[in-house]
Amino acid sequence: MAQMMYWEAIRRAHDEEMARDPLVIAMGEDIGVAGGTYKATQGLYDKYGPERVIDTPISENGYTGLGIGASFLGVRPIIEIMSVNFAWLATDQIINTAAKVRYMSGGQLGAPVVIRSPGGTAHQLGAQHSARMEKVFMGIAGLRVVTPSNPRQAYGLLKSAVRCDDPVFINEHELMYNMKGEVPDEEYFHPLEGSEIAREGSDITLFGYNISVHWCLQAAETLAKEHGIEAEVVDLYALNPLDREGIVASVSKTHKAVVVEEAEAPVGVGSEVMAILNEDCFFELDAPPARVSAKMVPIPYNRALEKAAIPNAKDVVAAVLKLFGR
Amino acid sequence: MNVADKKRLLREMLFARRFEERCYEAYVERKIGGFLHLYPGQEACVHGVMEAARPGHDYVITGYRDHVHAIKCGTDPKAVMAELFGKETGCSKGRGGSMHLFDVEHRFMGGYALVGGPFPLAAGMAKAIKMKGGDEIAICFLGDAANNQGTFHESMNMAAVWNLPVLYVCENNLYGIGTRIDRSTAVLDQYKRVCGYGIEAAQEDGQDVEKVYAAAKKAVDYVRSGKGPYFLELLTYRYRGHSMSDSNAYREKEEERAWSKRDPIIILRDRLIEAGELTLDDYKQMDNEILDEIENEIIKFAEESPEPKVEELEKYVLAENDPWVKGGVN
Ligand SMILES: Cc1ncc(C[n+]2csc(CCOP(=O)(O)OP(=O)(O)O)c2C)c(N)n1
Ligand SMILES: [Mg+2]
Numbered sequence: 001m002a003q004m005m006y007w008e009a010i011r012r013a014h015d016e017e018m019a020r021d022p023l024v025i026a027m028g029e030d031i032g033v034a035g036g037t038y039k040a041t042q043g044l045y046d047k048y049g050p051e052r053v054i055d056t057p058i059s060e061n062g063y064t065g066l067g068i069g070a071s072f073l074g075v076r077p078i079i080e081i082m083s084v085n086f087a088w089l090a091t092d093q094i095i096n097t098a099a100k101v102r103y104m105s106g107g108q109l110g111a112p113v114v115i116r117s118p119g120g121t122a123h124q125l126g127a128q129h130s131a132r133m134e135k136v137f138m139g140i141a142g143l144r145v146v147t148p149s150n151p152r153q154a155y156g157l158l159k160s161a162v163r164c165d166d167p168v169f170i171n172e173h174e175l176m177y178n179m180k181g182e183v184p185d186e187e188y189f190h191p192l193e194g195s196e197i198a199r200e201g202s203d204i205t206l207f208g209y210n211i212s213v214h215w216c217l218q219a220a221e222t223l224a225k226e227h228g229i230e231a232e233v234v235d236l237y238a239l240n241p242l243d244r245e246g247i248v249a250s251v252s253k254t255h256k257a258v259v260v261e262e263a264e265a266p267v268g269v270g271s272e273v274m275a276i277l278n279e280d281c282f283f284e285l286d287a288p289p290a291r292v293s294a295k296m297v298p299i300p301y302n303r304a305l306e307k308a309a310i311p312n313a314k315d316v317v318a319a320v321l322k323l324f325g326r
Numbered sequence: 327m328n329v330a331d332k333k334r335l336l337r338e339m340l341f342a343r344r345f346e347e348r349c350y351e352a353y354v355e356r357k358i359g360g361f362l363h364l365y366p367g368q369e370a371c372v373h374g375v376m377e378a379a380r381p382g383h384d385y386v387i388t389g390y391r392d393h394v395h396a397i398k399c400g401t402d403p404k405a406v407m408a409e410l411f412g413k414e415t416g417c418s419k420g421r422g423g424s425m426h427l428f429d430v431e432h433r434f435m436g437g438y439a440l441v442g443g444p445f446p447l448a449a450g451m452a453k454a455i456k457m458k459g460g461d462e463i464a465i466c467f468l469g470d471a472a473n474n475q476g477t478f479h480e481s482m483n484m485a486a487v488w489n490l491p492v493l494y495v496c497e498n499n500l501y502g503i504g505t506r507i508d509r510s511t512a513v514l515d516q517y518k519r520v521c522g523y524g525i526e527a528a529q530e531d532g533q534d535v536e537k538v539y540a541a542a543k544k545a546v547d548y549v550r551s552g553k554g555p556y557f558l559e560l561l562t563y564r565y566r567g568h569s570m571s572d573s574n575a576y577r578e579k580e581e582e583r584a585w586s587k588r589d590p591i592i593i594l595r596d597r598l599i600e601a602g603e604l605t606l607d608d609y610k611q612m613d614n615e616i617l618d619e620i621e622n623e624i625i626k627f628a629e630e631s632p633e634p635k636v637e638e639l640e641k642y643v644l645a646e647n648d649p650w651v652k653g654g655v656n
Contacts, residue, residue, distance in 0.1 A: 069450020
């Protein structure tokens, strides 16, 4: 197995799928000649040409709609939206068209598009470049939402998403493109549903997704070393649908749960996981589950304020200790 | 267009008129629910354009005022009426309704309810056509007020910069619901608005189907020959309210009277009568046949069709048994 960076894994998935199927195209702002803001399409323009690696105008709703329209006729667009903060402009086409067209047409027409976009707080990018949108998309019927936490998932999720007949939103993270990890040498397709146990444990379950999986893993190390608590870390790489069974299975074993998300708490992944625990797992719980989430503020520019706005591994440790009454 | 074509077109347009009028009644009878946008007055637009194009071959997309567009593409009117009645036999299996008719087999790629939504979808279909190398074109029918959406400008720009085989037809009926065009739109001639994108454009009388046909022929040939997108504005008028909940109180009676004298069906009918190709009796007989078909075949079919099964409520949300959801072949 090769070590690969997150962006390289995404690039490899593009390349393999484009080589396999001439109807797979990539589109987005600066993805062609410039190779992509995060290099996810580097070199593909030279290899596949301007008809298939398309530098779009800055028209998020327009080019997303164009990709969706092309997908009606069998084209498989991989649309990169430079930042999820710009994806708000494309919500009309993503939600009103892509997610609903199969249903509205009684199953006649699908929109097999992949929309990739990084969200989350990076380094002092300010309020309009630091938001997250997965909580918006995960509540939409007809739209799959996945969010890779490592290069292997980034590669395998994109591979499956391109081939899946449903529209898939892939939530990436600006801070993760240079993360290294193992990716299988042979072709690999990651399931678009389910969850993964990133670390086994018996005392509590920490639920994370995308970047927060890493905060959970860090926290789990501290908890084991310093507090004798063995935390299980469950990676919710699929947000729509959420892995109800996997969530319940882990907590039925550990009897305690903390959900960790980079986004604000209201109407988010945490609230949804807690609702599932409440509905399906209530009598397995030894303590009220907790959430570790961002503060309800537009992300500030100032470094210290920015850090204080979003959670980290220490916050996770603190939440767990509180739950254990320590 | 020869005489036989003209007579057929007259029949099709009269059928469209009677079909829509019957929808109105069915709505009052509460057989049809939701929003219902009818087409009387604008028949020459879709008929003239699609006469110049290839229905069932070219890809057509439009807004919510879509019944006649679907039928002209080849959708069985029975399936359209059944859809309005919310039946399983409807062209969208009762899941879409009046504003969301679909018939992919006939390349009617749907009615969409977000004003301006279809502009980029049509450009995307054109992109796909271009990639696949077919001789089809994409045709997008929308209203005048839709041109004030961002998608209009975004799509015109993309269609032009990528030279896409798409024909945009603007059915300018002077109103967006109750707002007259001069109160919402800085430039009244809609075809002029695309010159900023370097797109070929024309304006034509939308009440005379022969003129529409001639203008559309030019437009369709242009697009099909690979020269790029085209924007055709048709000046027309809707004879009823915007939708069933609309009283039309915002329109001057004088304006309505003037446009009612330019009824596209009457214009063609009288022209055929003057040329000695049709008598008023022929026309009345045609009308009776149509009314009979609508009542005894179409309405009957819709009435007698089964409702969708409630157990199948969640069908069609996602693709069924897609192997890649489970990671495919690993
Ligand atoms: C995005 C959006 N905004 C508002 C509406 C409500 N609405 C429905 S039709 C309409 C007017 C559209 O007029 P036009 O494009 O001229 O088409 P016409 O109805 O005249 O055929 C409006 C405002 C909508 N459906 N979608
Ligand atoms: Mg109008």
